[in-house]
Amino acid sequence: MAIAYLYEFAASDDLTTTNYDAVTQRMGIDADRPDGLLVHCAGFTEDGTFRMFEVWTSDELEQRFTAERLMPAIREVAGDTPPPARRERYELHHVVV
Numbered sequence: 549m550a551i552a553y554l555y556e557f558a559a560s561d562d563l564t565t566t567n568y569d570a571v572t573q574r575m576g577i578d579a580d581r582p583d584g585l586l587v588h589c590a591g592f593t594e595d596g597t598f599r600m601f602e603v604w605t606s607d608e609l610e611q612r613f614t615a616e617r618l619m620p621a622i623r624e625v626a627g628d629t630p631p632p633a634r635r636e637r638y639e640l641h642h643v644v645v
Contacts, residue, residue, distance in 0.1 A: 549639050549640065550586060550603050550604065550605060550639070550640045550643045551603070551604050551605075551606065551607055551610070551637060551638070551639055551640065552601065552602070552603050552636075552637070552638050552639075552640050553600075553601070553602045553603075553604065553610065553635070553636070553637050554599070554600070554601050554634070554635070554636040554637075555599070555600040555601075555602075555632040555634070555635050556597050556598070556599050556600075556632055556633055556634040556635075557597065557598040557599075557632055557633060558597065558633040559593075559595050559596035559597045560596060561596070563592055563596060565590075567625055567626050568590060568598070570625045570626075571618075571621045571622055571625050571626070574621040574624060574625060575617045575618065575621045577617075582609070582613040582617065583609055583613075584604050584605040584606055584608075584609025584610065584613070585602065585603075585604055585609075585610075585613070586602075586603040586604065586605065586643065586645055587601075587602065587603045587645070588600070588601075588602045589601050589602075597633075603640065603643060607637075
């Protein structure tokens with residue numbers, strides 16, 4: 549069963565994607581898609597909240613990616629950063645890819 553993850557980072561006046569783009573590039577996610585990742589999208593909401601939404605085939609693959617690729621890239625680019633203001637996880641009933 550596929551699993552959705554929603555992450556939100558508190559709204560701010562900085563609507564640039566400099567750190568996000570640097571982390572994405574450092575991970576090489578566009579060229580080397582992680583096992584189990586079905587979709588990843590990110591952008592700003594109208595109030596300036598930065599939101600990411602992902603769908604993975606399993607918790608295990610998402611957790612491995614986070615530990616092995618995401619967190620090291622974040623630390624290299626931005627150092628210790630606060631966690632998302634909101635994080636949700638839920639199993640999906642239906643997915644069309």
